[in-house]
Amino acid sequence: EPEVTQTPSHQVTQMGQEVILRCVPISNHLYFYWYRQILGQKVEFLVSFYNNEISEKSEIFDDQFSVERPDGSNFTLKIRSTKLEDSAMYFCASRPLTSASYNEQFFGPGTRLTVL
Amino acid sequence: KQEVTQIPAALSVPEGENLVLNCSFTDSAIYNLQWFRQDPGKGLTSLLLIQSSQREQTSGRLNASLDKSSGRSTLYIAASQPGDSATYLCAVGDHGLTFGKGTHLIIQP
Numbered sequence: 001e002p003e004v005t006q007t008p009s010h011q012v013t014q015m016g017q018e019v020i021l022r023c024v025p026i027s028n029h030l031y032f033y034w035y036r037q038i039l040g041q042k043v044e045f046l047v048s049f050y051n052n053e054i055s056e057k058s059e060i061f062d063d064q065f066s067v068e069r070p071d072g073s074n075f076t077l078k079i080r081s082t083k084l085e086d087s088a089m090y091f092c093a094s095r096p097l098t099s100a101s102y103n104e105q106f107f108g109p110g111t112r113l114t115v116l
Numbered sequence: 117k118q119e120v121t122q123i124p125a126a127l128s129v130p131e132g133e134n135l136v137l138n139c140s141f142t143d144s145a146i147y148n149l150q151w152f153r154q155d156p157g158k159g160l161t162s163l164l165l166i167q168s169s170q171r172e173q174t175s176g177r178l179n180a181s182l183d184k185s186s187g188r189s190t191l192y193i194a195a196s197q198p199g200d201s202a203t204y205l206c207a208v209g210d211h212g213l214t215f216g217k218g219t220h221l222i223i224q225p
Contacts, residue, residue, distance in 0.1 A: 031211065043160070043205065045212035056211050091159060095211075103148045103167060105213065109159040 002026045004108035006092050012114045013082055021077045021111045023092030031095040032075045033105065034067065036060070036088040043091065049075065082115045089113075118143045122206055122216035130224050131198055137191040137219045139206030144184045147210035151180050151191050154203045154218065163204075164191070196223045 005024045013019050025032050034046040047057045049067055066078045075094075079086055092108045119142045129135055139149070147168050152160040164173045164180040166189065172181040177194040193200060203220045207213040 033211070035213075042217050043207070043213075043215040045209075045214070048211040058212060093160075103210070104150065104162055104165040106162060107152070107160040112157075 004092055004094055004106055006090075006108040006111050008111060009109065010112045010114070012116065015084060015115055016081050019079050019082055019113065021079075021090050021092075021113070023075045023077075023108055024073055025075055025092065025094030026096075026106055027073075028096065029094035029106075030097040031055075031105075032067075032069070033093040033095070034077045035091045035093065035107075037091065037110075038085075038088045046077070079113075082113075084115050087113060087115045118146075118208060118214040120206055120208055120214050120216035122204075122219050124219060125217065126220040126222075128222040128224060129196060131196060133196050134192070134194050135196055135221075137193070137204050137206075137221070139189040139191070139216055141187045141189075141208050141214075144187050146184065146208045148208065149180075149182055149189050150207050150213065151178075151189075152205040152207065154205055156203075160205065198223045198225045 007022045032049045035043050037043045045058050047061045047067055048055045064080050068076050089110045089112050091110045093105045095105045121140045123138045149166045151163040153163055154160050164175055166173050166182040179192040182189045201223045203218040205215055205218045207215045
């Protein structure tokens with residue numbers, strides 16, 4: 001069964017460094033998302049992406065964050081200058097445009113980001 | 117701003133029991149409601165999606181209902197098994213989903 005994949009599974013970085021989290025959405029899905037979950041807290045929406053542009057973003061998604069679909073298969077989240085409070089599990093999700101349940105979002109296993 | 121609340125926060129029951137997990141949301145103008153399962157340190161597995169025009173969805177031993185007017189959804193798990201132990205999350209929205217904190221469920225063998 002097709003699934004969303006994410007790499008790396010765990011990333012450790014120093015405060016102030018740039019990180020890029022990678023995702024491969026399910027083939028033929030057209031909407032892509034990033035969410036984050038700080039340890040012990042709710043899953044929070046960051047950004048949605050469709051047709052090579054951001055369609056919606058939350059107040060968390062400030063200028064330190066950017067997303068890109070560089071090659072038609074990967075979907076990336078870049079954090080330019082990481083802060084301690086960016087430590088979280090980051091989930092990628094994708095959604096088909098048309099299907100019996102076209103609104104359903106499918107999530108990847110997550111990347112645990114630790115900022116030291 | 118949409119707020120999602122899940123009750124109870126934690127639940128521990130013996131194997132074989134039928135149980136109900138509750139989810140409430142503040143803005144009834146929702147597009148979809150989706151139930152997920154999250155195992156410790158893992159990603160989210162989609163269980164059921166209820167679109168705004170629907171009242172319920174069923175998958176195996178799971179049944180989810182939606183009452184938009186009262187801002188509530190319930191997830192019913194029949195004949196619970198130890199493998200059902202996980203955190204169950206409710207989320208509402210169109211694209212950017214708003215999540216509850218989840219119900220941590222333990223099924224005792």
